[in-house]
Amino acid sequence: MTVAVQSGVAGFLARYDAMRDRLPGDPRRRSAAADAFRRAGLPGATSGRREEAWKYTSLRPVADASFAQSLTLADDSVLLARLPSIDVPRIVFVDGEFCADLSALPAAVEFSRFAEHGEFGTLARPDSEPLVALNTMLAQDGAVLSVPAGVDAGLVLLASIATDRAAFHPRHVIRLARGARLSLLELSVGDGSYLHNPVFEVQVDEGAILTHVRLQDESLAAFHLSTLYAEIAERCTYDSFVLNLGARIARTEIHVRLGGAKGTAHLNGGQLLSGTQHADLTTVVKHDAPSCSSRQTVKNVLGGRSQAVFQGRIEVARIAQKTDGYQMTQALLLSPDAEIDTKPELEIFADDVKCSHGATVGELDAEQLFYLRSRGIPDAAARSMLVRAFLAEALEAVTDERVRSVLDRAVEGWWERQAA
């Protein structure tokens, strides 16, 4: 049973009008976001308007889709089966709503729900990002996580499970106080056609280390549009790895500001696509303090008529001397109809910096394939080995064995889908 079918920009605005009195948090921020969303619309959905940040990705299919609020609850055991079988604390959301029954809260992390306090952070920019405006307008729930100073909170799973036709806009806040540590495995899965539009605000205080591994394994009919803002203080590390496997259209946008000296940001990732999938990884790294380093290695494996996008912007402010910025994107095309669009942008105002970027595109190497087959390894297995080998360099960045095993299984599943 479903109610309130909505579609397009008008549908989202109508939904806001219908529920605005019941939404948590500052109503003025909501209505300002609604105004911004009304003005901006969904990128690519309004003909004639082309924004540079959305040059390669159009959200017209999102505007054309219709969503509904599902009132049918899936069985807990069915939902649980969607989660990886690793024994770690977990915070589980179903269609964007916190689900206490499926969760096993971490002891070392302070957790509260966005639904309770409606606490918007200070980093998100609804005025310049249409999807953030949409999220700010309609956000109902999300995880607010804080790790106290000096605490090592270990590994925590943050999972989103979605059901058919849902549209949800989670608002997550992650804060690490001085010297804290957290390893967060973020998982997005679901069934059917739905919209998952989360916004993350991440704040990492002096000397803290956040490892953020994100596995986007959504339904192949779903839309996954995620925006993350991170503020990295002195001598902090934000170590993130995104693996995009699922969704019909995915956009992972990451804004990182290195605001204190000697900070480190790793924005690594892999995108494995097939069929007519489209995935867009867009990053903006602002070096606003001296002696920081940012590193990005992004590997794309593209089959069918899929399309991958990587846009990487590095901004180095005048004050950010001794910046070390590195960006590399590589694509392996498994089909002649697959496509990668890569756009590096370096904007450097300091004079003593080391910044480099590179991009490669290629096919599976015929000699390597022949070498493996000449040793008795069947063609399909040989191809799989070479694809994994291509990904290995990027995956090596994930050092936690439990997390790595979850990613390896996801890659395995992706490969089996190709072979089928």
Next chain:
Amino acid sequence: MLEIRGLSAAIEDKPILQGIDLVVPDGEVHAVMGPNGSGKSTLAYVLAGREDYAVTDGSVSFDGRDLLAMDPEERAAAGLFLAFQYPVELPGVGNANFLRTALNALRRTRGESELDAVQFLRLARAETKRLAMPEDMLRRNVNVGFSGGEKKRNEVLQMAILRPRLAILDETDSGLDIDALKIVAEGVNALRRPDFSALVITHYQRLLDYIVPDRVHVLAGGRIVRSGGPELAHELEAKGYAGMVAEAA
């Protein structure tokens, strides 16, 4: 074991092999010698099933089966092994994982049980030791950062582990110092049995001091121009290819 009849092959319409006849019976080691550009490596690649060579004429039977109709992996499963002249680097693929995947693929086709990681490592370590190779070679990525000699030894290690019925060694001796050459030769000699044969392709007679062949064939212009016993290698060394080829013509 191996019967090559009137084999001709071309790459990009350029004929390289022009009617090769060669029979390697069970248990024998045959050497194929010849100058650069005579078609030695092409012969090796065609036998292993590399797709960029077009077979234009002739037949190859391997244990009575039509070798040319088989995929490269089927040839390997049937017991054929090519030691590459230029072993291929596989960044991101661990040597142990590569070898175990290959061995288990072969064992599956033979109806044998697969080896688990522990069983495999025991076998691989023993072979590594026998070939005087550093054990960390198993942990490294396949041929990545290997010296020329290490790459060749890695080919011999693969051969020792996969235990083929027919080994084709394509200039495995090139770029090896005398110690490495002996190790490679011992690796081949250790496999010599009545049901094992080898085709040793080489430019120089040197390797044949250590792997003594039953027959020697001289390849020139895509044809076998002379065949004889091991003494033929010494004659070649004395006369040079030019003299030998002129004589044959």
